[in-house]
Amino acid sequence: MAVAANNDQQQMLLSRSGATLIAGVLSLAAYWGWIFSTYSSTVINPFGSDGITAYLALLVIAAGSSALCMFVTALAPDRMESFFRGTGGTVLLAVLSPIGCIPAFLSRLGVDVTFAQALVPWIVSTFVSSLIFLKTGAFFVWLKRAKLSRCIALSFLLAAMFYVLSLLLSAIVGVLLVMVLPVVSCICTLVADRYMAGAQPVDKGTRAAVERRKESLGSRIAELRHFAPLTLIYTISFGIVSHVVLYLASVHDLIIVIAVSILVSSVFAAVCSFVFKANFEAERIRRLLLPLIAVALLPFPYLSPVMKVVFLSVAVFGFTCFDAIGWGDLADEVRDRGLKLFGYLSAASTINFAGIFVGWGIGYLLFSLLGEGGYETGFGIVSIVLVILLILNLVMDSIGETEGGGVAKTTEFRDTWKERCVSVAQSHKLTKQEERIFIMLARGRNYKHISDELYISVHTVKTHIYHIYKKLDIHSQQELIDMVEIEL
Numbered sequence: 001m002a003v004a005a006n007n008d009q010q011q012m013l014l015s016r017s018g019a020t021l022i023a024g025v026l027s028l029a030a031y032w033g034w035i036f037s038t039y040s041s042t043v044i045n046p047f048g049s050d051g052i053t054a055y056l057a058l059l060v061i062a063a064g065s066s067a068l069c070m071f072v073t074a075l076a077p078d079r080m081e082s083f084f085r086g087t088g089g090t091v092l093l094a095v096l097s098p099i100g101c102i103p104a105f106l107s108r109l110g111v112d113v114t115f116a117q118a119l120v121p122w123i124v125s126t127f128v129s130s131l132i133f134l135k136t137g138a139f140f141v142w143l144k145r146a147k148l149s150r151c152i153a154l155s156f157l158l159a160a161m162f163y164v165l166s167l168l169l170s171a172i173v174g175v176l177l178v179m180v181l182p183v184v185s186c187i188c189t190l191v192a193d194r195y196m197a198g199a200q201p202v203d204k205g206t207r208a209a210v211e212r213r214k215e216s217l218g219s220r221i222a223e224l225r226h227f228a229p230l231t232l233i234y235t236i237s238f239g240i241v242s243h244v245v246l247y248l249a250s251v252h253d254l255i256i257v258i259a260v261s262i263l264v265s266s267v268f269a270a271v272c273s274f275v276f277k278a279n280f281e282a283e284r285i286r287r288l289l290l291p292l293i294a295v296a297l298l299p300f301p302y303l304s305p306v307m308k309v310v311f312l313s314v315a316v317f318g319f320t321c322f323d324a325i326g327w328g329d330l331a332d333e334v335r336d337r338g339l340k341l342f343g344y345l346s347a348a349s350t351i352n353f354a355g356i357f358v359g360w361g362i363g364y365l366l367f368s369l370l371g372e373g374g375y376e377t378g379f380g381i382v383s384i385v386l387v388i389l390l391i392l393n394l395v396m397d398s399i400g401e402t403e404g405g406g407v408a409k410t411t412e413f414r415d416t417w418k419e420r421c422v423s424v425a426q427s428h429k430l431t432k433q434e435e436r437i438f439i440m441l442a443r444g445r446n447y448k449h450i451s452d453e454l455y456i457s458v459h460t461v462k463t464h465i466y467h468i469y470k471k472l473d474i475h476s477q478q479e480l481i482d483m484v485e486i487e488l
Contacts (some may be wrong), residue, residue, distance in 0.1 A: 019241050020192050021151065025187035028136045028155035033162030034097075034129065034181040038062075039242075039258050041250045043166050043174040046103035046113045052250045054115050056243060056367075060360045061101075061119065062126040063239065069130035070346050077343030084131050085342075093135075097182035100125025101175050108172045129182055130353070135189040137345050153266075153273035160266040164259045185366045191368035232355045233389050238358015240366075244379055245312035247367065252305045261313030421484055428471045437464050441477050442484045 037044055038059060045055040073080045083089040093307040103118040162181060249255045303311065366378045421442050425435040433454075440450050447465075451458045474480055 018144050021147075023157050023188045023192035024136070025151050025158070027185045027192060028152070028183035029158035029162065030181045030188065031129075031136050032155060032159035034178060034185070036159055036163035036262065037166060037178040037181070039246055039249070040163065040166055040174070040178070040255065041246060042103050043171065044104045044178055046107045046118045047115070048107065049250075052247065053367075055245060055250075056364055058118060058122055059114070059243075059246075060357070060364050062122050063357040063360045065123045065126040065352070066130040067350065067357045069127045070350040071354045073131070073342055073346035074133065077346055080131070080136075080346075081120040081342035085135065085149075085193060086192065087331050090135075090186050094183045094186035096123055096128045097132060097186070098179035100129075102178045105172065105175045105179070108175060120213055132182055132185050132189070133349070134345055135193075136185065137341060145237075150273045153270045160259075160263040164263055167256060167259055185376025191295045228351055231351050232358075235352050235355025235361040236362065239361070240363045240379070240382060241312050242356075243360050243367075245309055248305055248312075249309045249365075252304060252309075254309045257306060257309045258313045261310050265314055286310075297444055310415040331346075417484070424472075424484060426437055430468060430471060434464050434468050434471075437461065438468055438480070441465070441468070441480050444477075444481070 041052060041055055043048070045051065049053045066304045084093060098120045102121055103113045107113050110420070146420075162177070166177045169177060245258060249258050337399060363379075366382070370378045418439065422435065425438045430438055437450055441452065445453070447458050447461050450456075450461045454461075469475060469482075472480065472483065474483065
């Protein structure tokens, strides 16, 4: 009887896991398909082919609305999560998110739509869609990195297919498809949440839980000086490149080239993840993106219009991949410390969304101030500056990782030594993951070694080390080693 009960329980767990994966992948794919649709200016642009400038201005304001949403959510995360993770909040998101496409739908029916008339629906739609972004992150919390990489790759592939499909359909049907995508995402997140009821970290609002959240948010703020500059460079670059690729594709009737480039890139990512079992980590992707960005940006003024769109489309997809894979770091932290998802994810994403808003704004200003004739020269100068900043920031980051290592005064991993390490870790109430990292730090391991050993990113390692140092009231790896030696 007991064996049968255990088998039934295991079958229920597997069923729940499978249903959550399907719902989560569909949710993310539908959300990204909706985001990709912003590059379908022929589909959801309410001003027609002659109104591309007005459409780009609309996207700048929409990006600002998304950044504002992240900021507001970071200020009141508990209230936002309790409402928008529930049924009522999900229904509200499903109702409000498609209204940004209503002006385009009316335009396809022959109704003249002004910029002022399209503005409010787009602001509301992009604001609430950012909350859908937070909801889709919920199902990642319990996934290990290998499975997470495969789910992200599959979601990207499906999203690219939704995007291509919206371009191939008739104008009205294409708009309707785009309107349905955020609704599908909302429904799937609600389903995933229901199935994940027993899989998510339990946080009952206890004093200890509140303190953990405050501590983690405090660490995230303290880390701003480390990750904010590079994040801003990447996201501002993403915004500028997105603006340029959409403008060029719209003017030269090359929107389909964007779609094909994103589709090919998503197929490549899926093959790497499923066939070659690639376990993508944010740190490695960040370093792979540098030459990709350089190749895409630097020769820009000398390429044909078609090649410009191809190069920049791949760069846009690379930026988006980096942002998505970075969820692995967030998932590690949320899961290990039992944090509230909306609070942690919105705080981390505020800089991302703000950078995209600034990037779109810079791209629009370049065109407005320089005109079409000087546009390429201005973008070429900006791209050189961005690549130089990326190189400098990555070099400084690498130097920091090298200096993070140390040499332990003992090279043997004796049982008594390990017991002392465990004793110190437990007396200072370190989590299990922090305890593992504490022991490896005491052995003199550097960030990279710990990252490879535990299959987590360097960024996640740094976050854990910050918490370890804070709990132990120390400031360096050498002080940690000395503390263990004193115990011995």
